[in-house]
Amino acid sequence: MIPQVGELYQLPETHLEAPMRLSQMPFKTLRETPAGVDFPGYAFLLRGRFLEERPGRGRWWLPWGAEVLRRLEDLARQGLVALGGVEVLPRGERAWSAPWQGLAALAAAEIRSYRQLPTLLFTLAAGGQDLPAPRRGLFGGPPAFGAWAFAALRTAEGRDRFLAGLREEWERLLTRLGLHGRWVEAAGGMANGGGAAWLLAWAHPAGEREVVECQACGYAAERAAAVPGWPEAPDEPLEPVQPVATPGATTIADLAAFLHLPPSRTLKAVFYTVEGRVLCLVLRGDRTVDEAKVARLLGGQVPRPSAEEELAQVGAVAGYASPVGLRGVTVWADPSAMRARNLVAGANREGFHLLHVNPGRDFQPDRVVDFARVEEGDPCPHCGEALRLVQAAELARVEALERVGSPYLDEEGKEAQWAAGAGHLNLEAILGAMAEQHHDAEGLCWPAEVAPADVYLLTLGGPGAEEAEGVADDLYRWLREEGWRAIYDDRPERAGVKFKDADLLGVPVRVTVARRGLEAGGVEVKARWEGDTRLVPRDGLGGYLAEVLRGKPNT
Numbered sequence: 001m002i003p004q005v006g007e008l009y010q011l012p013e014t015h016l017e018a019p020m021r022l023s024q025m026p027f028k029t030l031r032e033t034p035a036g037v038d039f040p041g042y043a044f045l046l047r048g049r050f051l052e053e054r055p056g057r058g059r060w061w062l063p064w065g066a067e068v069l070r071r072l073e074d075l076a077r078q079g080l081v082a083l084g085g086v087e088v089l090p091r092g093e094r095a096w097s098a099p100w101q102g103l104a105a106l107a108a109a110e111i112r113s114y115r116q117l118p119t120l121l122f123t124l125a126a127g128g129q130d131l132p133a134p135r136r137g138l139f140g141g142p143p144a145f146g147a148w149a150f151a152a153l154r155t156a157e158g159r160d161r162f163l164a165g166l167r168e169e170w171e172r173l174l175t176r177l178g179l180h181g182r183w184v185e186a187a188g189g190m191a192n193g194g195g196a197a198w199l200l201a202w203a204h205p206a207g208e209r210e211v212v213e214c215q216a217c218g219y220a221a222e223r224a225a226a227v228p229g230w231p232e233a234p235d236e237p238l239e240p241v242q243p244v245a246t247p248g249a250t251t252i253a254d255l256a257a258f259l260h261l262p263p264s265r266t267l268k269a270v271f272y273t274v275e276g277r278v279l280c281l282v283l284r285g286d287r288t289v290d291e292a293k294v295a296r297l298l299g300g301q302v303p304r305p306s307a308e309e310e311l312a313q314v315g316a317v318a319g320y321a322s323p324v325g326l327r328g329v330t331v332w333a334d335p336s337a338m339r340a341r342n343l344v345a346g347a348n349r350e351g352f353h354l355l356h357v358n359p360g361r362d363f364q365p366d367r368v369v370d371f372a373r374v375e376e377g378d379p380c381p382h383c384g385e386a387l388r389l390v391q392a393a394e395l396a397r398v399e400a401l402e403r404v405g406s407p408y409l410d411e412e413g414k415e416a417q418w419a420a421g422a423g424h425l426n427l428e429a430i431l432g433a434m435a436e437q438h439h440d441a442e443g444l445c446w447p448a449e450v451a452p453a454d455v456y457l458l459t460l461g462g463p464g465a466e467e468a469e470g471v472a473d474d475l476y477r478w479l480r481e482e483g484w485r486a487i488y489d490d491r492p493e494r495a496g497v498k499f500k501d502a503d504l505l506g507v508p509v510r511v512t513v514a515r516r517g518l519e520a521g522g523v524e525v526k527a528r529w530e531g532d533t534r535l536v537p538r539d540g541l542g543g544y545l546a547e548v549l550r551g552k553p554n555t
């Protein structure tokens with residue numbers, strides 16, 4: 001029978017409570033980890049049904065995950081309001097795909113006078129289509145839900161001070177959540193604003209970013225933003241150039257083997273065509289081109305490898321190419337090539353190379369600029385010690401936007417240009433990092449202030465179950481009246497199943513109402529991060545919760 005509309009309004013009381021009563025919860029926990037999931041925190045999120053993520057169904061945050069995100073959202077909002085931020089909410093596809101751009105347009109349309117500066121606009125929204133990395137678990141890739149901030153300040157110095165404050169605020173937030181991240185110099189990208197950029201890196205093998213760090217002096221940067229500190233060129237006399245027959249040696253590896261030389265004694269030339277002109281990149285033979293660095297040097301254009309006809313036009317011979325003797329090309333040299341001597345380079349003649357080629361003597365680079373991929377063990381730019389490569393997740397990003405800004409009138413009525421900066425706090429990635437950081441073998445262990453609930457209340461079956469259920473129903477009502485967020489496990493399941501789910505969900509306090517405890521005058525309580533249960537009298541529960549939920553240390 002189809003119910004009448006009027007009947008739908010008269011829902012029984014239990015339906016109004018449904019979200020936190022497990023008997024009413026449509027999403028059931030999973031016993032097994034879904035196939036292909038490598039990281040325990042992510043596996044617990046899927047098993048605990050915080051998150052639904054299957055091909056064809058998209059990604060959904062289910063009730064527990066949505067609650068954790070709401071808690072994180074509140075913390076992010078508090079922090080931005082404390083910095084003087086004003087919250088707005090975007091509408092429509094365009095604004096949602098890249099919220100910072102919408103905020104920039106909003107600020108530019110509004111700010112006319114020095115009296116409106118500084119202005120900090122922020123929004124809590126999904127977006128991030130500008131982030132190019134593929135997603136691994138919860139890290140990287142669009143569309144991530146989070147906080148987006150845009151600031152307009154009178155001067156670039158003011159903007160830089162503000163961005164430093166924003167970095168501090170977000171690092172403090174992470175520390176509060178028990179996560180240890182660090183800001184590193186980033187290769188830009190979110191806003192492509194052409195200014196300095198930093199990302200908040202949280203080291204973890206699931207992370208989508210590569211970060212290099214120096215353990216001796218603390219230098220750290222995203223791999224595509226790192227510049228190694230090459231030692232000075234060796235004190236070696238420059239030998240005269242000499243052709244050498246190298247039949248069939250068309251790769252660096254073949255060439256090095258043929259001449260019994262290490263690849264670092266060869267010169268590599270890589271050709272791209274940019275706006276119809278051939279760009280020859282030269283670097284030491286053992287290095288590879290970092291295309292992200294090249295794209296940044298080209299103002300965001302992705303370079304296209306030159307075709308064979310294009311090479312022929314400038315006089316380059318594939319497999320035997322070098323910048324020596326080319327015409328009509330632009331040559332960029334990496335410092336790795338400039339700080340080497342007497343290299344083997346292509347002769348631009350089939351079957352021949354040149355011995356003792358020296359950059360600056362045998363060809364003139366139009367520009368010396370860093371574009372080689374940084375490798376593990378490369379020298380630190382500050383202290384020369386070996387750099388280490390680590391995987392890290394990007395939890396936040398802050399950028400100076402040199403290309404953004406609009407005119408305003410200063411105190412004297414003269415036109416000036418304001419400076420802009422932007423930031424993104426990726427709350428979904430932070431949730432993922434917390435799951436990896438805060439768990440044990442049984443499940444998640446959320447810090448109290450962002451947990452999906454304060455209390456996991458459950459009853460046990462068997463003799464006396466009816467009385468226990470009555471007490472638990474009362475207790476559930478009381479908890480809600482007192483403002484505690486409770487999940488009530490009122491399912492007709494075995495004790496083992498309920499305890500397992502309580503551990504899996506990671507709610508900070510478990511309260512068990514059972515005959516044995518009631519006979520002893522109370523309810524059994526257990527903190528998620530402790531092994532033992534305790535008996536707490538019914539009227540002492542409020543005090544216990546206040547103490548435990550406020551006192552939970554972050555690990």
Ligand SMILES: [Zn+2]
Pocket residue numbers: 214215216217218219380381382383384385
């Ligand atoms: Zn160093």
